[in-house]
Amino acid sequence: MIILGISAYYHDSAAAIIKDGEVIIAIEEERLTRVKHDNTFPFKAIEHCLKIAEINIRDVDAVAYYEKPLLKFERLLDNFIKTYPISIVPFIKGIPEWLGYKLKIEQTIKKKLNFKKDIYYLPHHLSHAAAAFFPSSYNKSAILTVDGVGEYQTTALWFGSNNNIKLLKSIDFPHSLGLLYSTFTAFLGFKVNEDEYKLMGLSAYGKPIYVDRIKKIIDYKENGSFNLNLKYFSFRDSFKMWSLYFEKLFGHPRKEKDKITKRNKDLAASIQKATEEIYFKILNYLYKLTKSENLCLTGGVALNSLANGKIYKKTPFKNVFIFGAAGDSGSAIGAGLYIYYQLNKAIDPKPIKNLYFGNNYSNFETEIILKENNVNYKKYTDESKLFTKVANLLKNEKVVGWFQGNMEFGPRALGNRSILANPKKRWMKTRVNIIKRREQFRPFAGSILQEKVGEYFEVPSNHYSPSMTFCFQVKKEARDKIAAIVHIDNTCRIQTVSKDNGRYYKLIKEFYRQTGLACVLNTSFNLKGEPIVESPTQAINDFFKTKMDYLVINDYLIKK
Amino acid sequence: MKKIVRFLNDIFIIIVLFITYIFFIGVSWIVYKLQSFFSNKSNVNSYWLNNKEDFSIDELKSAY
Numbered sequence: 001m002i003i004l005g006i007s008a009y010y011h012d013s014a015a016a017i018i019k020d021g022e023v024i025i026a027i028e029e030e031r032l033t034r035v036k037h038d039n040t041f042p043f044k045a046i047e048h049c050l051k052i053a054e055i056n057i058r059d060v061d062a063v064a065y066y067e068k069p070l071l072k073f074e075r076l077l078d079n080f081i082k083t084y085p086i087s088i089v090p091f092i093k094g095i096p097e098w099l100g101y102k103l104k105i106e107q108t109i110k111k112k113l114n115f116k117k118d119i120y121y122l123p124h125h126l127s128h129a130a131a132a133f134f135p136s137s138y139n140k141s142a143i144l145t146v147d148g149v150g151e152y153q154t155t156a157l158w159f160g161s162n163n164n165i166k167l168l169k170s171i172d173f174p175h176s177l178g179l180l181y182s183t184f185t186a187f188l189g190f191k192v193n194e195d196e197y198k199l200m201g202l203s204a205y206g207k208p209i210y211v212d213r214i215k216k217i218i219d220y221k222e223n224g225s226f227n228l229n230l231k232y233f234s235f236r237d238s239f240k241m242w243s244l245y246f247e248k249l250f251g252h253p254r255k256e257k258d259k260i261t262k263r264n265k266d267l268a269a270s271i272q273k274a275t276e277e278i279y280f281k282i283l284n285y286l287y288k289l290t291k292s293e294n295l296c297l298t299g300g301v302a303l304n305s306l307a308n309g310k311i312y313k314k315t316p317f318k319n320v321f322i323f324g325a326a327g328d329s330g331s332a333i334g335a336g337l338y339i340y341y342q343l344n345k346a347i348d349p350k351p352i353k354n355l356y357f358g359n360n361y362s363n364f365e366t367e368i369i370l371k372e373n374n375v376n377y378k379k380y381t382d383e384s385k386l387f388t389k390v391a392n393l394l395k396n397e398k399v400v401g402w403f404q405g406n407m408e409f410g411p412r413a414l415g416n417r418s419i420l421a422n423p424k425k426r427w428m429k430t431r432v433n434i435i436k437r438r439e440q441f442r443p444f445a446g447s448i449l450q451e452k453v454g455e456y457f458e459v460p461s462n463h464y465s466p467s468m469t470f471c472f473q474v475k476k477e478a479r480d481k482i483a484a485i486v487h488i489d490n491t492c493r494i495q496t497v498s499k500d501n502g503r504y505y506k507l508i509k510e511f512y513r514q515t516g517l518a519c520v521l522n523t524s525f526n527l528k529g530e531p532i533v534e535s536p537t538q539a540i541n542d543f544f545k546t547k548m549d550y551l552v553i554n555d556y557l558i559k560k
Numbered sequence: 561m562k563k564i565v566r567f568l569n570d571i572f573i574i575i576v577l578f579i580t581y582i583f584f585i586g587v588s589w590i591v592y593k594l595q596s597f598f599s600n601k602s603n604v605n606s607y608w609l610n611n612k613e614d615f616s617i618d619e620l621k622s623a624y
Contacts, residue, residue: 070624081588106623120620123613157608165615169608225607342617 001344002059004046005336006109007066007127007328009102011037011193014329014409015045016357017053017060018336021350025052026357026409028329030531034538037194038531041101041108042332052359057115062343064335066328067124069105071151073098075173079236087237122335124150125299126165128326131334132298133160134341135352136321142290144282147299147327148178148193157286160296162348163341168289174236175228177278178301180218183233183241184271188264189254192241193300200306201442203272204489206265213249214274224282260441276307280314293318298334302326302469303411305493309471312460324355324467325410333409353500355467356416358407361536366554369536377556383506390552391510394422394520398549399435401525403539404503405554408532412468413524414495415447415504417532417539419548421484421521428484428521435546437528443487444521449508450498452518456482457494468495485521495522 005016005026016026027049029035029042050057076098080091101108109115122130128145143158143165154176157168182192185199217233220226230236232246247253254264283295295317302308303326311320323330341349361369363379370377380386393400399421408414419436421428423446433440445468446456453459457472471491474482485492497505512518525539526532527546533539536553543551543558551558 065623068623070622074624081585082592084585084589118621120617121623122620123615126615167611167613167615170611171607172609175607221606223606223608227604227607339617339620342620 001061001340002055003062003064003336003340004060005064005332006042007332008041009039010328011039012327012329013039013042013045014332015042015049016332016336017049018340021340021347023333023352023357025049026333031407031534034531036529036531046113057113060115062117062339063109063115063119064339065105065119065121066127066331066335068121068151069103073103075152083237090237090239120339122338125153125156126338127331127334128298129158129165130338131330132296132321132323133165134337134349135323136296137351138294138321140292141294141296142286142292143296144286145299146177146301148182149173149176154178155282157289159290163345171225174230175226177226177275179235180228181271181275181301184267186241187250187253188268189256189258198442199268200272200304202265202268204487205441206269208270208273209266210250210270211274214270216249220278220281222281223285224278226278272306275304276310279307283311283315283317287316295320297322298326298330300327305469305471306491308469309491322467322469324412324469327411330410355409355414356406357409359534360406361554363554366536366556370556373540375540375558377558380555380557386555387507387510389557390507391514393550394420394511395514397422397428399432401539401543401548401551403525403536403553407534413522413532414468415497415501415522417525418522419525423482423484423519423521424517426483432521432523435548436523444485444523445493445495446482446485446519447495447497447508447522448519449512450496453494453496456519457492465494465496468493470494481517482519
């Protein structure tokens with residue numbers, strides 16, 4: 001049975017093909033259109049998926065759409081009435097796109113894709129819950145979905161058992177932990193739905209002295225439920241996130257180009273702390289409801305890796321699974337998996353081991369592209385020699401673009417479309433930030449051999465984090481060894497790399513043999529404001545635009 | 561003459577529709593405001609909602 005999962009029209013549109021319960025291919029629209037967080041209907045992604053899967057739309061048995069558009073529109077109308085007459089301008093501006101195409105999903109799928117069979121519409125948070133639960137290896141698990149907003153829900157507690165997912169409790173719009181965090185993101189001069197991770201990175205530089213003031217704008221209970229004080233927010237009735245009351249409480253907002261002040265850092269630290277406090281209260285309540293030691297997490301807020309790293313200490317959960325594509329793109333997979341397992345109740349869900357769902361370029365294709373671009377290269381026919389060479393380059397503090405195999409799905413580069421560097425010296429952080437044209441306060445993640453993770457980081461035994469969704473404290477004795485990836489609060493976002501990661505594992509293993517370091521600095525292969533590279537051509541372009549030293553595409557080593 | 565009558569007629573319909581629209585929205589808004597005024601959330605112990613949603617496969621065929 002083949003299911004096509006689709007997410008669209010909010011942010012990070014994506015498509016996924018699920019065949020007999022396995023993800024054959026999945027890709028975000030942005031990787032093909034090169035528009036970051038592209039939210040248009042994913043025609044290109046769908047076409048690409050069908051092509052790679054070598055099927056026709058007629059071979060697809062069902063389409064699973066990741067939310068219920070009419071219910072979402074109802075929320076828009078409901079909100080308009082509640083905020084009338086202030087909201088009239090955003091309402092009038094928003095209506096044409098709803099009437100023009102957002103409500104016409106069925107028409108788009110049937111007419112433009114020429115699809116004649118069943119279309120299913122899942123509630124937004126159910127798609128998230130399915131994306132978290134089915135790929136995990138748990139038979140039973142508590143599930144938390146938490147993001148900005150779906151149709152109505154913003155936070156939901158679930159219990160997953162084999163093929164079933166049951167909703168336990170929820171909190172509805174406009175009360176949203178995601179929108180609260182996004183309000184501070186915008187207030188501090190960053191982009192909503194895009195730069196929340198910058199706010200998280202910035203939080204380490206400040207002191208959480210505004211937490212008491214934050215408690216004035218959100219009332220939360222011991223069981224984690226919360227209610228925003230709406231007079232401080234404007235997102236319901238304008239294009240602005242906060243109101244004048246908010247400015248009275250927290251001062252002037254920062255503009256994008258303004259210098260980051262101590263107050264900005266303290267505000268970032270405060271919202272991070274308040275978010276964590278609520279997050280852990282919710283999780284403790286979820287544990288109380290389900291009594292399960294397994295936890296699956298998803299939704300945009302679940303990408304807060306700083307909070308995720310503290311779950312083991314702050315809650316009774318023993319096993320935590322976070323789907324790497326926890327945002328809306330992952331819901332294309334979640335929706336597809338849910339429909340598959342509902343239509344095939346007798347089949348047990350299969351865990352997903354990695355997120356390498358994208359396209360793969362062969363050596364043959366790579367060589368043609370290199371020749372077309374007049375690029376000098378050296379081909380390594382012996383794989384081990386390539387690893388020895390690249391590990392040696394990293395050892396000698398060269399920055400290497402690393403392009404291998406199938407592209408990652410989701411926001412993180414996991415060693416197939418990555419920029420790699422030696423994490424030993426602190427200045428390497430500055431250098432790579434310059435190469436990527438990023439703000440200097442932003443930290444880098446580390447990829448570490450699974451078997452060595454306990455030597456460097458304060459992680460629970462057998463911790464497994466292949467999708468870079470947790471930050472952990474770096475052990476005191478390891479801080480000088482990997483100074484470039486130790487953030488100011490001594491944490492680091494980590495990716496554990498095992499043999500499942502193929503060539504990436506072998507490269508780090510070789511780097512370890514040469515240097516005694518089992519970890520490399522890993523950042524996504526893209527420039528500021530661009531999506532991660534998808535093809536060798538894009539990789540070559542970015543390589544020559546920056547001060548990266550070397551580029552490796554499959555078996556080919558390229559030097560400037 | 562006919563054109564003028566038709567034009568005035570159109571204008572009249574638009575005005576009636578607009579007044580109806582304003583009336584509908586206005587009444588809804590007043591009802592909502594009254595509801596908000598009388599509901600006292602300060603004594604609430606929990607903001608969790610107990611949803612009973614149907615996720616059966618037939619229900620998922622609906623976009624609503």
